[in-house]
Amino acid sequence: MSNNQFKRGELYSFITGKASTAIARRLQKNFKQSSLDITIEQWSVLYHLWKKDGQSQQQLCDATFRDKPSITRLVDNLEKLKLVKRVPSKNDRRINMIYLTKEAVNLQEKTMELANQTLNEALQGVSNGQVEIAKEVLQVVYDNLK
Amino acid sequence: MSNNQFKRGELYSFITGKASTAIARRLQKNFKQSSLDITIEQWSVLYHLWKKDGQSQQQLCDATFRDKPSITRLVDNLEKLKLVKRVPSKNDRRINMIYLTKEAVNLQEKTMELANQTLNEALQGVSNGQVEIAKEVLQVVYDNLK
DNA sequence: TTTGATTAGTTGCTTAAACAACTATATGTC
DNA sequence: GACATATAGTTGTTTAAGCAACTAATCAAA
Numbered sequence: 380m381s382n383n384q385f386k387r388g389e390l391y392s393f394i395t396g397k398a399s400t401a402i403a404r405r406l407q408k409n410f411k412q413s414s415l416d417i418t419i420e421q422w423s424v425l426y427h428l429w430k431k432d433g434q435s436q437q438q439l440c441d442a443t444f445r446d447k448p449s450i451t452r453l454v455d456n457l458e459k460l461k462l463v464k465r466v467p468s469k470n471d472r473r474i475n476m477i478y479l480t481k482e483a484v485n486l487q488e489k490t491m492e493l494a495n496q497t498l499n500e501a502l503q504g505v506s507n508g509q510v511e512i513a514k515e516v517l518q519v520v521y522d523n524l525k
Numbered sequence: 526m527s528n529n530q531f532k533r534g535e536l537y538s539f540i541t542g543k544a545s546t547a548i549a550r551r552l553q554k555n556f557k558q559s560s561l562d563i564t565i566e567q568w569s570v571l572y573h574l575w576k577k578d579g580q581s582q583q584q585l586c587d588a589t590f591r592d593k594p595s596i597t598r599l600v601d602n603l604e605k606l607k608l609v610k611r612v613p614s615k616n617d618r619r620i621n622m623i624y625l626t627k628e629a630v631n632l633q634e635k636t637m638e639l640a641n642q643t644l645n646e647a648l649q650g651v652s653n654g655q656v657e658i659a660k661e662v663l664q665v666v667y668d669n670l671k
Numbered sequence: 672t673t674t675g676a677t678t679a680g681t682t683g684c685t686t687a688a689a690c691a692a693c694t695a696t697a698t699g700t701c
Numbered sequence: 702g703a704c705a706t707a708t709a710g711t712t713g714t715t716t717a718a719g720c721a722a723c724t725a726a727t728c729a730a731a
Contacts, residue, residue, distance in 0.1 A: 524551050
């Protein structure tokens with residue numbers, strides 16, 4: 380049996396996620412300073428639509444690791460902001476396909492630049508090798524609990 | 526100039542914090558299965574009081590990386606659950622000192638056991654060395670943005 | 672082809688986060 | 702001592718998460 384079965388000391392920060400909270404806050408602040416009036420959560424939905432426009436709400440649930448009510452309401456708010464549109468699927472009338480508006484497409488460049496800038500601020504002094512290991516660990520944790 | 530100034534690829538998971546969200550959800554689920562009716566956020570406040578009982582709300586803000594209104598309301602809810610008590614400081618009448626009740630003291634052992642168990646589930650297959658590096662990276666990120 | 676189960680999405684409710692605006696107390700300076 | 706400033710905590714508002722309960726559409730099996 381591996382050592383990992385036993386107590387590993389001060390792992391509390393894994394649970395509270397102070398670091399990712401801090402990054403999210405900083406990114407939100409950077410959005411605000413650039414007069415971008417979207418939340419990080421809204422941005423995270425747009426992020427997946429920029430990668431692939433036209434996804435069902437269920438696909439967005441899976442992509443963003445959120446439950447259905449959360450996506451319903453995020454899409455509600457994004458629709459109010461005229462950043463996405465719900466388009467009922469013709470094949471399957473249960474499904475809403477979510478599409479970006481022109482406005483949302485225009486947000487991509489600026490916000491991704493701010494996101495990269497924020498990550499660089501956050502990762503000052505961390506080597507690429509260390510970042511890779513951290514990413515791997517977080518991925519394994521996610522997969523273990525999924 | 527270091528490489529870290531440049532784009533580092535798929536770092537999105539750092540921002541959304543999927544892994545820490547997953548751990549928090551799993552711990553919440555494990556609490557529920559053991560009929561422990563507290564939230565992870567409430568537990569995180571208790572955690573710091575178990576380390577040192579009798580802290581001001583401001584100290585709890587610093588310890589838990591939350592703002593003052595958040596702590597006000599968490600303490601409100603913990604008081605409703607009869608897990609903590611606000612005691613006005615005699616030296617400084619602005620300050621509330623927060624103390625654990627007997628009930629809360631009794632929660633420590635069981636919940637910490639569940640927390641360790643949850644971390645072990647999460648970290649299956651991750652070596653201690655990797656965990657150490659991940660912790661260091663998260664700490665640097667936190668310090669960079671603090 | 673009808674019945675039962677599954678899938679997609681919505682609504683209601685409680686808890687919490689973030690921010691601004693506020694009250695009350697304490698401190699420091701002239 | 703009086704006034705400005707800082708500190709501790711509260712309240713109001715918006716956004717979001719998580720869970721349960723719900724509707725509507727689809728699928729599958731007899």
